[in-house]
Amino acid sequence: MVDKVVSLEDAVAVIKDGDTVCVSGFVGIGTPEALVRGLADRYRDQAEPRDLSLLFAAAPGDGKDAGLNRLAQDGLVKRAIGGHWSLVPRLGKMAVENRIAAYNLPLGCISQLYREIAGGKPGMFSKVGLNTFVDPRHIGGAINELSTEKLVELKDLDGEEWLFYRSIPIDVAFIRGTTADKYGNITMEREALTLDMLSIAQAAKNSGGLVIAQVERLAAEGSMNPREVVVAGNFVDCVVVADPSEHMQTYDTTYNHAFTGRLKGVVDELPPMPFSDRKIIARRAAMELPINGVVNLGIGMPEGVGAVANEEEILDHITLTTEAGVLGGVPQSGLDFGAAINANSVTQTNQMFDFYDGGGLDLACLGMAEVDAKGNVNVSRFKDRFAGAGGFINISQNARKLIFVGTFTARGLRIECPDGTMQITQEGTMQKFIPEVEQVTFNGEYAAQQGQEVLYITERCVLRLTEAGLELAEVAPGIDIERDILAHMAFRPIINSPKIMDPALFADKPMKLRNSLINVKMEDRLTYDETTNTVFINLAGTSINTKADLDEHYTVMHRFFGDLGKKVNIISNFDGRVIAPKLRGLYADFQAELETQYFLKAARYTTSAFLRQKMGQDLKARKLQPHIFETAKEAAAYIRDQDQA
The missing domain is CATH 3.30.750.24 (STAS domain)
Known part of the structure; x- marks a missing residue:
């Protein structure tokens, strides 16, 4: 058998003009930083390869210069297809400026599509994305005018609407693992996630492409436990051993044993979340947590729900998950997002989305940037700023119960909470409840037709989705509906005797939520x-x-x-x-x-x-x-x- 260990320069030298390059990674977890940097350096020094297509699911990047941001060079990339874009802003800037063709498809669908490509199938049927911007009756996931190829089609099967996601042959796959032998067998014992490494490798090989793996160390021939091999050497063409600086466990953490299950991390000593409008929102959302249920918390404000659940001593009665593949434990935030301390299991990303898409989530809590009268939510596109949907569409369309969280207005909002009431001391200058969202990432009318239970939780009120539109369900004590709510909305919600929100939400002390949910x-x-x-x-x-x-x-x-x-x-x-x-x-x-x-x-x-x-x-x-x-x-x-x- 051939020794597959090569230098970085030799590995990236095989990439040709016009190749479709698939890159693994979830933020910084599983991102082959050395391979991406090597490709960027080759183009800078040699002006080749040119006109690449990039395929990625979960924004391998740090929001600044690392990951796929390195490839944002004119002439290097011609097209990019991705699920989440907010952490690759340099690439996203090229997309919104019409410098490359670009598409945003649901993260889960791209993850699952790798399996279909590996199986030699023409594509994948899914209901995920119906009636959102991914639907070809909207824009079919296209980001700009250069993106004219139809990657998503609407199909009728036995009278039901489905979306068909076309397979995308892969010429080169960049994947990452922990240990390799000279034959290319790859293990992932020090990685925080397994992601879709095997599916990506198989998709590239069965497309007639090449698989290049980045690892941190080599093992002697015959020393690897076959049950720990995630990607067999049959699927790997060459292996590059990276410098430790380019093989951190996440972009924030060099290595944490608790992310791999090698030891149990301490979580009961986490500091409580500071009292603020964000904590009020997180507390009200935590009141909806299903005891013994399975929950997904999105990135950003929804992360506070987990912190509140921990502070209120109910976290051990909830199974938290991340779309990256973690079930159980305490999901992490920031540039550690996707990892978890003390997880019960870590599975492949495509398998987690199978679970989500099939209705396995009892509750999902996600952020909201724009909301309109129909209950539509936009989190993906804002004029010249492009974030992408990530796993939001898969999760929001399929959770049994859905909660959107966010402040009622943005930019400058300040509040005070004297004696269990709320006062707006400075109103935010940007309205979130607007006439029409710029892009439909979540379709309220479609959700209402499906009978999905949906709440929109803010610091001053709670709205509920109905078939007739949004209904004002709860109002914070001390809040005047006309002055503090309706005056800052572009539409009038349905109002039928809204309840008063629990005063305990607005006091700077524990709510004793365990008593109301468990005891x-x-x-x-x-x-x-x-x-x-x-x-x-x-x-x-x-x-x-x-x-x-x-x-x-x-x-x-x-x-x-x-x-x-x-x-x-x-x-x-x-x-x-x-x-x-x-x-x-x-x-x-x-x-x-x-x-x-x-x-x-x-x-x-x-x-x-x-x-x-x-x-x-x-x-x-x-x-x-x-x-x-x-x-x-x-x-x-x-x-x-x-x-x-």
Whole structure:
């Protein structure tokens, strides 16, 4: 077998004019900095290669000069196709100035497309991007007038609309790992993420292209554990050993064992978030966190939700994820974004997006820059500033519940919070709630039609998406609706007796959120709606681990329903409900007893398919119909339809 270890100069010398070069990396994680720098140096010194096409998913760059920013040289790049652009501003500047053809496609779709290219397929079908700027009925992801090639097509399959993302053959792939042997086998034991290294390598090889890998060290022949090899040498053409300065774990961190799972990091000593408008917003968003649910927090302001959850001691009841492939642990911010301390697992990026796109997220919390009356959100394009969508479209379109967070106005906003109220001492000069967003990164009308639950949380109010548009749902104490809200919006939202936001949000002390989300008394989990004769039972995140737990549940339920004095409909939330196996039979007997004695119609819901199956079997065994649904909307629709029948 051929020794594949070569110099940087020899590696980049194989790239030809017009090649399509795919570059791995998520911010600075997995970014082959030495290879990119070597390509930039070759062009500067030799004026070749020219007219390259770049393909990347997650903005390999630091927001300044590193990563793909090095390739922002006239003549070197002719076209760029990327998912996230904000950290490659020099390249983005060339795009908005019409100096290169450029496209912005959803990060997750590019990540998944690598697999389709590897499989020799013509492209990929997805609903992600429908009715956004990626949809060809809008601009098809094109950034400027030079971008005339159709990379995305609208297709009809059995009466349903789909987007078809065309495959893009790869001539050269730049990937990165930790260790290589002379045959090109690559491991990633010191990398914070595995990303899409294998898919990219296979896509390039099966396109007839070349794979160049950057590593930090070499191993002796035959010494590598085959189970740790992420990219086999069959897929690698040459290996470059980088200087440590060009192989940092992230752009901010030389190396952290906790990012790799080699040790557990300390997270309970993290300092609390300073009290500010940002913390108020993060607190209100944290009130929506699903106990025992799976959550994605976007970069920027949404990161504060994780900090609040940690401060309020509920973080251990939430599974946080990042689109880069991390599930569990504490996701990091800034130039460490994508990494996590104490993750439960680290998977490939395309696999994480499979999970997201299939509806695996219970909640997503994302930022918002512009919002209009239809609930459309723009985070991707602002005149001459181009950020790109990143994973925003995949996440926002597919999360079961979606929260957008941001200050109500921007640039100069100042607030004070005396005695649990809010006062605007200086209003921001830039409105965020405008007549029409510049670019539709999230389509409000489409989300409402799909029945998605969406909130827009600011420091002074909360708005809710409805099929008729945005509704003002909550207002901070001390805020005047006309003066402080409507006067700074370009449209009038629906107003139907909005609630007052919890005063605890506006005090500079812990909210004791654990008490309201986890340590809730059973009697406080039951709510009766007289207009529909329905009792809502919130059992989310609760457990029956002992006979004493079951006895308490029994006593509270009998007292509550007995006091009502009539039979009622019930809708029960079983999300995150845990019942000890040894008590399942007794609990099912109790459910049957309640249903026979007190219920007219019963509907239960949980996202857990296992719990739906088990509970359904237990109820059937007791000759009860198991009306158990996946969502609250389905459960409520069943009760409503039965009442109307």
